[in-house]
Amino acid sequence: MREREKMEGKEEDVKLGANKFSERQPIGMAAQDKDYKEPPPPPLLDFGELKSWSFYRAGIAEFVATFLFLYISILTVMGVVQNESRCATVGIQGIAWSFGGMIFALVYCTAGISGGHINPAVTFGLFLARKLSLIRAVFYIIMQCLGAICGAGVVKGFQKHVYETNGGGANVVNSGYSNGGALGAEIMGTFILVYTVFSATDAKRKARDSHVPILAPLPIGFAVFLVHLATIPITGTGINPARSLGAAIIYNRDHAWDDQWIFWVGPGIGAILAAVYHQVVIRALPFKRRS
Template identity: 65%
Template sequence: MPIGKRTTEELESGGKSYKEPPPAPAPFLNMQEFRTWDFYRAIIAEFIATLLFLYISIATVIGYKNQSKAEACTGVGFLGVAWGFGGTIFVLVYCIGGISGGHINPAVTFGLLVGRKISLPRAVLYIIAQCLGAMCGAGIVKGIMKHPYNSLGGGANSVTEGYSKGAAVGAEIMGTFVLVYTVFSATDPKLTASTPHVPPHVPPHVPALLPLPIGFAVFIAHLATIPITGTGINPARSLGAAIVYNKKAIWDEHWIFWVGPLIGALAAALYHKYVLRGKV
């Protein structure tokens, strides 16, 4: 194209190098989804992925605590635990991103519902599948590592001594905001619009790259929040561990790991929609 001239497409899009895609919010109640096998494939994928996430992440936490109990300098440390969570999410989002979107977290699902990216029926069934998968994953860890699981807290989230419940809620809000903000940014349709050779049903910038920022968001959120709450930012992860471990002290604080993540997800969804995307 000659320098100084603009194509018709650029003029229509306000002179930008991409054409703004038309708004396409998901139907709030899309009952037609129940008639498709893809809908049930996505629910099964969320169940299995959350099961695997809980198995790997909780086993990492228990293994770290068990090793450190014998000698403080052994084990993977907080850094290794954070890598375990972030790396597992990276792998699982890569595996099921094209099937279910790779939520693996009720807070992410709730945020995408607020952002009108998914329907209410899909969000409800995703959350149920995620919670059931989390219970099964934590149960497998308990079955394999029964003694250290019971003696070392079961990987359940709780408020660290020295921190208030208010501080814990704040930490969960911030950690979840980082995660859901990243999910929205990584899947922004503007990115797809800037690469027209990518089919519309494929996540932007090659499927291999999409899970990377999401996994890193989980990693850095854990680095910041492990010392405060053990890092929830995922109500299914917290619920699965709490149910299998089942101690009163854990249940007394469990509300924190729903309230904080849901508020963080809501804030991230609204921030992305009304500030970054400028929707009114």
């Protein structure tokens, strides 16, 4: 009798264990049970944000971050040009590290406040993916452009002669390249950047990999670095309309304004393509909502 009771007890333990396993991971339902929640899209026009201090704090953070970005990056460009014989070994690499390194640092510092966009193309792409409202997107872009203008203005104030005689860091289509080629470079460069932003900040990855929020600025900054390595010889690398506008306004020469449209249209198209690719192909969100 005792042996029989022991056998029955073991069978019940096996059944309970099987039930616990099935509760944790039901067969055929693993793909449906998410360990993360997709944040709901914000309202298109959220006028309530205008009454919130966090809204203005985020805009100020975007202004300061873009100001610092232009200050360091354009100052690096001017330093390399002024001391070409001493900086010949860094050249493009030094400028690319300056842009990429500042984006890495600034995204890390401001991601928890404003999301760390520091770029109207990034803001536009995230808006298309319904990650922020239209009011916030417009406010961010305005603050980014103002910050870029002020950052380039400070550089000019430090060394006006060098700034004016060496292009002021303004984006132009360099000799040997067509407008079409420059536009294509801006589209591809911005696509790489915005696609990296989407991937590095994806809600699904953040939920499953605890290290993702900490490391997100690293791939974003590295993408900026690599794109600059590839496209500085073509356009000086825009991929950021605020950066291009700020340098053009402070430098204020005709040839800088002639190509300005490229540095808005190119990043705009690149942001659209990145948003569509990530939302439709990578995440397949439209198909998930239908099912």
